[in-house]
Amino acid sequence: MLDAEAIAPHLHTRWLGRPLHCFAELDSTNTTAREMAAAGAAHGTVVIADAQRRGRGRLGRSWASPTGKNLYLSALLRCTLPPERLAQIGLLAGVATCETVHEWCGAEIKWPNDVLAGGRKVAGILTEMDGSGGQRVVVLGIGVNLNAELADFPDELRDKAGSLRLASGVPIDRGCFAARLLTVLEARYEQWQRDGFAPIATAWRGLSPLMGRHIRVQEPGAIVEGTVIDLSDDGALRLRLADGGEHRVIAGDVTVLGTAAPSAELSSRSTR
Secondary structure: OOOHHHHHHHOOOOOOOOOEEEEOOEOOHHHHHHHHHHOOOOOOOEEEEOOEOOOEOHHHOEOOOOOOOOEEEEEEEEEEOOHHHHHHHHHHHHHHHHHHHHOOOOOEEEOOOEEEEOOEEEEEEEEEEEOOOOEEEEEEEEEEOOOOOHHHOOHHHOOOEOOHHHHHOOOOOHHHHHHHHHHHHHHHHHHHHHHOOHHHHHHHHHHOOOOOEEEEEEEOOEEEEEEEEEEOOOOOEEEEOOOOOEEEEOOOEEEEEEEOOOOHHHHOOOOO
16 A cells, blocks of 8 residues: 555655645545545645545546556645636646656646656646635645556556556556655745746646647537647637637647647747
């Protein structure tokens, strides 16, 4: 079982993962973290499960959570921010996760914050917010497939899902990876609080293959195609449409269709 004793020797954080709660099995780490938040748990509290019965992903999907092979983690963040900045936390978590995965094998980000290795999805992020007014609670759920084999995934995911072990060819020390992820995540979160979203957006652009690509986005209730211009200040994906108009993608699934010819706007893309 992945427990605090396996993580603590590698953990170099000041507040994230302090305290750290590890469980053999939960319905969902996000659900437990939200319950802890309602009971007054501190900023930086982290929940980890060795297995999840009802792991959740983005857009209401389930997250395959075999026992004893991967990392299922939720961090509780107490912060003052408007709801529209919630997407920024998800993107910074995607950057931190991708940077951590990259220490073991090559990795890139598919918008908004899915992490791919070897062309397969190895990590996903789910952000949920509670509270109103100034003080809010954000529960940041991160699932990373570390040692899963293809047989561990449902049939419908076996051509899409992967793991660090499959990509790197070597087993992954889950305690070491969990500690490193928390360390990188704390550093990126503090940078975001100190310097705003600009350095996070710059890092995201460097880790994503989408800039200048022609994509199709399955949005809630609509399908949109266009060329990726940039990441906006609030974390939305900016698309140039065939008619020359611009479209902002807030949520949806992305499929890459091809490479668009460079335009003046792409070559002089803002780094805000």
